[in-house]
Amino acid sequence: MTRKIAFVLLLFIALTAHAQQPHWVGTWACAPQTVDKSFMPYNNQMTNRSVRQVVKVSIGGNVIRLQLSNELSSEPIEIASVYIAKAGNGSEIYKTSAKYLQFGKKRGVIVPAGKAVFSDALKFKLQPLERVSITINYLKAPKEPTVHMGSRTTSYILRGTTNAYSDFTTAFKEDHWFNISAIDVFDLTAKSIAIIGNSITDGKNSTNNAQNRWPDILSESLQKKHGVTDVGILNLGIGNNRVTLTGGFGFMARKRFDHDILLQRGVRTVVIFEGVNDIGATPNNKVEVVTNDLIQSYEEMIRKAKERNLRVFLGTISPFKGAGYYSVSHEAMRQKLNQWIRSQREKVDGILDFDELLRDPNEPERLQKQWQSDWLHPNPEGYRAMGEYAAEVIMKAK
Numbered sequence: 001m002t003r004k005i006a007f008v009l010l011l012f013i014a015l016t017a018h019a020q021q022p023h024w025v026g027t028w029a030c031a032p033q034t035v036d037k038s039f040m041p042y043n044n045q046m047t048n049r050s051v052r053q054v055v056k057v058s059i060g061g062n063v064i065r066l067q068l069s070n071e072l073s074s075e076p077i078e079i080a081s082v083y084i085a086k087a088g089n090g091s092e093i094y095k096t097s098a099k100y101l102q103f104g105k106k107r108g109v110i111v112p113a114g115k116a117v118f119s120d121a122l123k124f125k126l127q128p129l130e131r132v133s134i135t136i137n138y139l140k141a142p143k144e145p146t147v148h149m150g151s152r153t154t155s156y157i158l159r160g161t162t163n164a165y166s167d168f169t170t171a172f173k174e175d176h177w178f179n180i181s182a183i184d185v186f187d188l189t190a191k192s193i194a195i196i197g198n199s200i201t202d203g204k205n206s207t208n209n210a211q212n213r214w215p216d217i218l219s220e221s222l223q224k225k226h227g228v229t230d231v232g233i234l235n236l237g238i239g240n241n242r243v244t245l246t247g248g249f250g251f252m253a254r255k256r257f258d259h260d261i262l263l264q265r266g267v268r269t270v271v272i273f274e275g276v277n278d279i280g281a282t283p284n285n286k287v288e289v290v291t292n293d294l295i296q297s298y299e300e301m302i303r304k305a306k307e308r309n310l311r312v313f314l315g316t317i318s319p320f321k322g323a324g325y326y327s328v329s330h331e332a333m334r335q336k337l338n339q340w341i342r343s344q345r346e347k348v349d350g351i352l353d354f355d356e357l358l359r360d361p362n363e364p365e366r367l368q369k370q371w372q373s374d375w376l377h378p379n380p381e382g383y384r385a386m387g388e389y390a391a392e393v394i395m396k397a398k
Contacts, residue, residue: 025266061185091168098164192232201237217387273315280325322375
C-alpha cells in the first residue's frame with residue numbers, strides 16, 4: 001500500500017467515524033414568545049414559586065438535556081433548582097423517577113436577560129412518546145417572562161420551593177409553558193423535523209392535556225404505523241403568528257425562522273406551514289403586495305434550509321370560509337398562494353396539501369364539517385387526519 005493510498009484510507013476512516021459520532025437531537029421544543037399580560041397569572045410573577053410543567057416528547061434516549069430560555073426578557077431569572085420526572089395524572093409524578101438537573105455542575109442557575117442556557121447532560125431513561133414533568137423552583141423571575149402561551153397543557157404553580165414529594169393538588173393551574181424551550185437527547189443516528197406554523201400547528205381547539213395537535217399525531221404515526229423511532233418532531237408553532245405582517249403574537253415567521261427552526265439540534269427536515277393570519281389581516285388594497293411578500297418570504301426560508309442541505313416540505317393553506325377572516329378577496333389570495341406552493345414540487349422535497357385534505361368537496365372554500373371547530377381551526381379529528389396524512393407524505397418522500 002502506497003503512502004498516498006494509506007493516507008486516503010485513514011482520512012476516510014476518520015471522516016466515517018466523525019459522521020457516526022453521537023450528537024444532540026431535539027425530541028421536544030416550543031417557540032419562545034413575549035408575554036401577553038391578559039393571558040398570564042399572578043401579574044406574570046413567578047418569583048418564589050414552583051412551576052411544574054408537562055410535555056410529551058417524540059423520540060426516546062438515555063441521556064438528555066433541557067434548554068431554558070430567558071431570551072425575550074429584560075431581567076435575569078434566578079433558579080434554585082430544576083427536576084424532571086416521569087409524569088403521572090394531572091400534577092402527579094412518579095416520585096422515584098425524579099432527577100435534579102445541573103447547570104455547570106450546580107443545581108442553581110442564573111439565566112441572564114436575553115439568553116438561553118442548556119443543562120448539563122443527565123442520564124435519564126426517556127421513553128418514546130412519553131410524558132415528562134419539569135419542575136422549576138424560581139427564586140426570582142422577570143416581570144415580563146419568556147413563555148409559550150399556547151401549551152394546550154396544564155402547568156401547576158405553588159408558592160415556595162418544592163421537591164418530588166411535594167403535594168401539588170392545591171396548585172394554581174394555568175395552560176402556559178414558562179421558560180422551558182427544548183429537550184434534546186444524545187443519539188448516534190437520530191434526526192428531527194422542525195415545523196414552523198401558527199395556531200393550527202400550535203394546536204388551537206385540540207384537547208387540553210391530550211397531546212393531539214397534528215405534529216403530535218405525526219410523531220405517533222411515524223413510530224406506531226411506520227416503525228420510525230429515530231425522528232424527533234419539534235412543534236415551533238405560535239398562535240396568531242404571521243409570516244410577513246406586523247401584529248399577531250411572536251416574531252414574524254420570516255424573522256424567527258433562523259432562531260426557532262435552524263438552531264434546533266439534529267434538524268434534517270423543515271416544514272413551512274404558515275400564511276393564513278397574513279391573509280386574514282391583509283386589507284383589500286394590499287392583497288397583491290402581501291401575496292408577493294409571502295412568496296418572497298417562503299423562498300427565503302426555503303433557500304436558507306437548502307443551503308444547509310435540509311429537506312423542505314411546504315404546507316398549503318387550509319380553507320376558512322365561515323371564519324371572520326373570510327372574504328372573496330382573501331379566498332382569491334389563498335388560492336393564488338396555494339397555486340404557487342404546489343408549483344414548487346420540483347424545488348422542495350414534498351407538498352403537504354392540507355387544503356386538499358381538509359376542504360369540503362362540495363364547497364372547497366370551507367373545511368369539512370366533521371373536521372372543523374370554528375371554520376378556521378380543525379378539531380381533534382381534523383388534527384388526527386392532518387398528522388396521519390403528513391406521516392404518509394413524509395415517508396413516501398424518503
